[in-house]
Amino acid sequence: MESKIKGKAWIFGDDIDTDVIIPGKYLRTTDMQVFADHAMEGIDPDFSKKIERGDVVVGGNNFGCGSSREQAALALKYAGVSCVVAKSFGRIFFRNSINVGLPLMEADIECKKGDIVEVDLLEGNVSVNGKHFKGNKLPDFLLEILTDGGLVEHRKALQEQNK
Numbered sequence: 001m002e003s004k005i006k007g008k009a010w011i012f013g014d015d016i017d018t019d020v021i022i023p024g025k026y027l028r029t030t031d032m033q034v035f036a037d038h039a040m041e042g043i044d045p046d047f048s049k050k051i052e053r054g055d056v057v058v059g060g061n062n063f064g065c066g067s068s069r070e071q072a073a074l075a076l077k078y079a080g081v082s083c084v085v086a087k088s089f090g091r092i093f094f095r096n097s098i099n100v101g102l103p104l105m106e107a108d109i110e111c112k113k114g115d116i117v118e119v120d121l122l123e124g125n126v127s128v129n130g131k132h133f134k135g136n137k138l139p140d141f142l143l144e145i146l147t148d149g150g151l152v153e154h155r156k157a158l159q160e161q162n163k
Contacts, residue, residue: 002082003143004119005103006054006119007082008052009116010057013060014059014061015061015065018065021072032074036048036078039081053082058084060086064084065093077100084097100150101149103119103121105136107126109126110133124137
């Protein structure tokens with residue numbers, strides 16, 4: 001994981017629930033490409049066709065609320081989203097994102113679709129068009145999990161260190 005992320009903004013509002021991030025009818029697979037192909041389909045059916053690897057999703061309050069489906073974070077990650085920035089997150093989505101290695105930043109930023117968003121995970125800052133916004137820096141132990149690529153990879157790295 002890169003600690004400095006730069007990508008084009010995709011704007012979504014408040015209360016984006018996991019059902020619109022990845023609709024339930026796609027949950028019976030373990031194929032990450034299916035998740036990627038249907039990411040955000042519940043709110044923007046063409047999202048997966050338009051997003052470019054490295055883009056940043058920007059949400060409002062309570063992004064990722066709703067059911068506890070880990071597939072929501074996986075769908076965004078495998079669709080090419082490099083980071084999700086939102087005013088606040090549903091707590092289970094937040095933890096699922098960390099667990100699968102999808103970076104996020106809690107910050108109240110101002111931007112438009114297509115603006116270039118720069119996120120500095122180590123400093124907890126976000127910049128858009130020369131404006132700087134202070135976010136909530138993730139604790140070091142969560143940054144370590146993200147750096148390792150998610151919780152499973154982090155546990156493997158810890159086991160290797162302890163040999």
